[in-house]
Amino acid sequence: MESKHSPKRATIGDVASRAGVSIKTVSRVVNGVMTVNPDLAARVRAAAAELSYRANPAAFALRTGASFRTIGLLIKDLSNDFYATIASAVADVARAHGAQLITAHAGENTADELAVVRDLVSRRLDGLLIVPTSGDHAALAREIDPHIPVVYLDRRPEGINADSVVIDNANGARDAVTTLINDGHVRIAGLFDTLNMPTMRERLAGFREAFAQAGVDHDGRLIVTNLSTPDSAFSATSSMLALESPPTAYFCGNNRSGIGALRALWVHERIDPLVTFDDFELSDLMPRRFSIVKYDKHSIGRLGAELLFRRISGDQHEPQSIVLPTQIEKRGVAK
Amino acid sequence: MESKHSPKRATIGDVASRAGVSIKTVSRVVNGVMTVNPDLAARVRAAAAELSYRANPAAFALRTGASFRTIGLLIKDLSNDFYATIASAVADVARAHGAQLITAHAGENTADELAVVRDLVSRRLDGLLIVPTSGDHAALAREIDPHIPVVYLDRRPEGINADSVVIDNANGARDAVTTLINDGHVRIAGLFDTLNMPTMRERLAGFREAFAQAGVDHDGRLIVTNLSTPDSAFSATSSMLALESPPTAYFCGNNRSGIGALRALWVHERIDPLVTFDDFELSDLMPRRFSIVKYDKHSIGRLGAELLFRRISGDQHEPQSIVLPTQIEKRGVAK
DNA sequence: CTGAAAGCGCTAACAC
């Protein structure tokens, strides 16, 4: 993959001979460092412009040992709003530090993810932000050059000591379910995505903890998992509504199941209370009232990137884990 | 066991002396090129692992003239779904070509955008995808190294001859408004964002063209611009509803204004036909029927990136402009 | 204030 467009690129030597000066003078002018005779400087600048000279970053980096001022972000998929928001925040922080951001898709399986990490590492980036897809964080860590700082996002790193920024999933779910229990609900449906995701396991754990703390028994048949789309949550909710004694309230582990459940309730003209993890666009316009467990997606990226740049500039403190709090908020409009 | 705080990075020379071979042998093993005595190869690999050796990409690039296998995407903001979808598609194409993607935010003003372009260009990326923010495309083009292929997205490049992928805005708007006219509507509201955006101007032009083609006069007072949020479109629509003779149908230039107008109609319990440019998440769940002018966001990124990689591999054809068609589709659920 | 020469880490020729 070599870009061969037009003739050849001008080097510093070409500029020097065209300007009738030495290479070093060009270097000085280009880098704007040290004083240079204004006459010569002007000649150099003219020559550089005529040849549309651009410094070779590889040569610069090789000689000076400087980095490419680039960090990497490994996420599942940029088309997902959750990851896009994180990437946006990271890109802003990177820019503020004079760096750019490479966003890499982790792909579907662990092997792909490892290959991408390898690629990223081979580029000698200044640092890496990772939202782990595979469960094997140690395998990931093994790929990573010890010289490259890494911050893990959204999943607590397992088996390795590293910086991370995570959401307080268990407590967020527990608090939400507790509000339902306090309102007298016992038959509370729990709709979750696949438990392969650590975040989902934590939310389910919080769900159960709420009952344990309240000393209330919960009917395990009201828990459904592997709901990865609004449609599957719609079906699951519809099925539950057909039960002899249907749930009287709903807790959803993420916005996709929340949206599906909301739609089912709406279609069946039920107004049972529902609380779902995650906010989503237009949640305010949903045609019924419900609650969400909200957190600051943007902060995941921002704080993670700030942690990373602190490491990049030499911070040697013990790795820390930032846990982002959740809030319960009302959404939807009463019709 | 290697130290986690190795002060310096191992070079090929370190590996060579540790393995007791020459530098060249290490190079061969590392690059997997040419046959090497298995014994030596094993020794080299062991030494490389012990020193956790990683090739220096700057030295490699400098020596071989190879690129960093990186393309750039300049967009306004990754937190916007439109751009995130494009970025996602581009990232996938890049990956398929063994490259990674730097996504850069253009910032608020033209100066920022130029600075970012300069940064990107100075990195000698293999190619650049640009969604221009400022109107001055020529100024952008002037910053760009002639060796770097560029593809413009979503806005037709003005004053320069370059590849581009754009949406058929004018025809999409015209067709949509024509359906309303054909249904007998004359007092059709037109809600648009700022006309500083070329896309918005094209959609407004299409709006007007529909009337011209139908030979119908349109009341210009029903056109509102500078609607950048759902809230402002909500207000604008509410005001129109209070007119002596309110509009009987609505056309919205993007999903922001569409959402605001829908909400206003819903609140005021009106069921006048509405068609808006852009799809949006949950459009299927909106509590009333309406139509959208849809196009394939993903294709903007995918086709643009494919065009770019064709240039990168040496395609010298005349620049081409791909115009993506639009479709009118039904959305929302009848209550 | 400017120039000549050395060398960053690596690979491409060419020797052995």
Next chain:
DNA sequence: GTGTTAGCGCTTTCAG
């Protein structure tokens, strides 16, 4: 099959 040497484009001593 393996080692030696030169040099990619640049910055950095160190002289002039």
